[in-house]
Amino acid sequence: MRELEYPFDGEELLKKSKKMKRALLEERTDFLEKRIAVLGGSTTHDIIRILELFLLEQGIRPVFYESEYAQYWQDVMFDNPALLEFAPDLIFIHTSNRNVTGYPSLSDSEERVEELLAKQYEHFRMMWEKIAETYHCPVIQNNFEYPFYRLLGNQEAVCRQGRIHFLNGLNEKFYQYARAHENFYIHDINYLSASYGLEKWADPLYWHMYKYACSMQAIPAFAHSLSKVVKAIFGKNKKALVLDLDNTLWGGVVGDDGPENLEIGQETPMGQVYAEFQGYVKAQKEIGVMLAVNSKNEYDNAIAGLNHPEGTIRPEDFVAIKANWEPKSSNMDAIAKELNILPDSLVFVDDNPAEREIVRAQSPGVTAPEIGAPEQYIRVLDRSGFFEVTNLSEDDRKRSDMYRANQERSRQQERFADYHEYLLSLEMEGTIRPFEAVYMARIAQLTNKSNQFNLTTRRYTQSDIEGFAAHQGYITRYGKLTDKFGDNGVVSVVIGRVGKMEDVAVYRQGERPDSGTDGDVLHLELWLMSCRVLKRDMEYAMMDSMVKACMERGIGTIIGYYYPTAKNAMVKEFYREMGFEKQEETDNSVTIWRFPIPADYKEKNTVIRVAEERMEKNL
Amino acid sequence: MSREEVFGKLNEVFRDVFDDETITVTDATTADDIEEWDSLEHINLLAAVEQEFGMKFNMGQVVSMKNVGEMADIILAQIG
Numbered sequence: 114m115r116e117l118e119y120p121f122d123g124e125e126l127l128k129k130s131k132k133m134k135r136a137l138l139e140e141r142t143d144f145l146e147k148r149i150a151v152l153g154g155s156t157t158h159d160i161i162r163i164l165e166l167f168l169l170e171q172g173i174r175p176v177f178y179e180s181e182y183a184q185y186w187q188d189v190m191f192d193n194p195a196l197l198e199f200a201p202d203l204i205f206i207h208t209s210n211r212n213v214t215g216y217p218s219l220s221d222s223e224e225r226v227e228e229l230l231a232k233q234y235e236h237f238r239m240m241w242e243k244i245a246e247t248y249h250c251p252v253i254q255n256n257f258e259y260p261f262y263r264l265l266g267n268q269e270a271v272c273r274q275g276r277i278h279f280l281n282g283l284n285e286k287f288y289q290y291a292r293a294h295e296n297f298y299i300h301d302i303n304y305l306s307a308s309y310g311l312e313k314w315a316d317p318l319y320w321h322m323y324k325y326a327c328s329m330q331a332i333p334a335f336a337h338s339l340s341k342v343v344k345a346i347f348g349k350n351k352k353a354l355v356l357d358l359d360n361t362l363w364g365g366v367v368g369d370d371g372p373e374n375l376e377i378g379q380e381t382p383m384g385q386v387y388a389e390f391q392g393y394v395k396a397q398k399e400i401g402v403m404l405a406v407n408s409k410n411e412y413d414n415a416i417a418g419l420n421h422p423e424g425t426i427r428p429e430d431f432v433a434i435k436a437n438w439e440p441k442s443s444n445m446d447a448i449a450k451e452l453n454i455l456p457d458s459l460v461f462v463d464d465n466p467a468e469r470e471i472v473r474a475q476s477p478g479v480t481a482p483e484i485g486a487p488e489q490y491i492r493v494l495d496r497s498g499f500f501e502v503t504n505l506s507e508d509d510r511k512r513s514d515m516y517r518a519n520q521e522r523s524r525q526q527e528r529f530a531d532y533h534e535y536l537l538s539l540e541m542e543g544t545i546r547p548f549e550a551v552y553m554a555r556i557a558q559l560t561n562k563s564n565q566f567n568l569t570t571r572r573y574t575q576s577d578i579e580g581f582a583a584h585q586g587y588i589t590r591y592g593k594l595t596d597k598f599g600d601n602g603v604v605s606v607v608i609g610r611v612g613k614m615e616d617v618a619v620y621r622q623g624e625r626p627d628s629g630t631d632g633d634v635l636h637l638e639l640w641l642m643s644c645r646v647l648k649r650d651m652e653y654a655m656m657d658s659m660v661k662a663c664m665e666r667g668i669g670t671i672i673g674y675y676y677p678t679a680k681n682a683m684v685k686e687f688y689r690e691m692g693f694e695k696q697e698e699t700d701n702s703v704t705i706w707r708f709p710i711p712a713d714y715k716e717k718n719t720v721i722r723v724a725e726e727r728m729e730k731n732l
Numbered sequence: 733m734s735r736e737e738v739f740g741k742l743n744e745v746f747r748d749v750f751d752d753e754t755i756t757v758t759d760a761t762t763a764d765d766i767e768e769w770d771s772l773e774h775i776n777l778l779a780a781v782e783q784e785f786g787m788k789f790n791m792g793q794v795v796s797m798k799n800v801g802e803m804a805d806i807i808l809a810q811i812g
Contacts, residue, residue: 127780128783
């Protein structure tokens, strides 16, 4: 819904939220349902109301638990059957500088100030530890915004007794905790309130009349910012930035003006704006965003423009370059297909409103922000938070390299007559092992991001994944794949639960049994693979590993389930290819497959060298 | 702006905020007359009225306002 895309009209959202919620619920049905506990140090009613809109827009349908007014700490620290029963997927702690209880006074010594700081921090740390112990779910915590008045004026941040100095110290302690704890995320309201304008943010009327930490008018900006963190945690980030060229990455039209006459570089103000934008775009690669070009141009002209000596971006920074005279929407579809991602993972940046409109209409799912004038491009993209960073994994930084390696592979493929021979030539090495601590974040990320090659589309948090790893009744495997072109990282995840044949009745309904885990049947609760390793026989290697684990535990039968979604048709017959037999198909098109393990099971994978021991270099 | 015009705009704001096209407010309308008008929606309503008329209520006015008629008086006094 366009009204919810940055830049949005916050006051309209506040006024018409009910009508908009209705419209959002009618727009689609494939929502991801998430249970979110909002524990506030101030009134949270309107935050929840507007947050819901932004989450629905991202395809997440939230169910909320709201603490009583200012009970955030008590709700966690004391027995709370209601919250336990609610079983949150995420806890958001909405505190602000109004919740700081022990500021230093001017007569306090340095030691006393330190003591107060430690005490205030401890209040929060205890609560976070308790949450981790009790609820095992991700936590989002506000940092502290600056107060709206300063007794010491410009010295407020300098003097140890000043409140700004105190809040900065507290924030730093929060950041240290966030760096050391994987499931803990800071919502940076200090930056947000500065960006919004502290004066408009901290309207004392709203605190004293209604106990709001910020003014009503600031709530849409607040909820939007928070929704970015939430959707990133639940795997709803975009993946690729697709850019037009003329008047988007440089000023002028390369085909008409010639590459030497483009506005880019330090010579003119407009040239500087485009140079800064190119730098911003190029830096996106570092956070795992893939870049592509979609431009109406002769290919050679596009390349000449991208090689402009004053520009920072180069043709090799892009994983796909579509410079031709096709409609941009067809190019968009081609890019999605080439990168093996869905159109709703693409963000399209084009200075031309007509092109944006065509792409929106013809390539459903693609986001094409109202990007404004060139000097606004960075702000609009940055505030939109399409690629919100939660934790920077090694895989994120290398993603573009991996896709380029993929393209190398396809070029090679054409030179081999026999596909098997080609696969052998890739010199693939796999690591297939039970879930291990270093990969928990990536495994959880995959369960939230994989849509196409995903048999059951179950979404898990990192704590769920850690739970399966620790549980004796589960057989878990992650698969990593390396070849002569590069490391693909963790690309496949399989989770099986040991049980009895009767458990099929529960799985048939799409549920998971809560009965015991003894028996001689393995139910495959999850099988997914990243599409970047399609047709590499990795699925056979995973199957071999699961079968071997079953045989070691005396399990005789494996049952596979296929739950259809709008996106996973490609694996409808997957279990048949793996040698399973179809047992039944339900009214909801769920299919159930059976694989009795033969005593003389023959390994299916013949092309990947699999190491069962973790390779030294991965440690 | 005439008092009548103020009421016309107020009707629109009330309809948007409470998502109910049948609402028509009068001088005597209070929170008791509109089912969804509770203390939390009241905050949202005041913010929407402020936006519509480009003015701000101060705390004293918020505290003492008794009905929609008084609301209209304050608006008229501020925007002239």
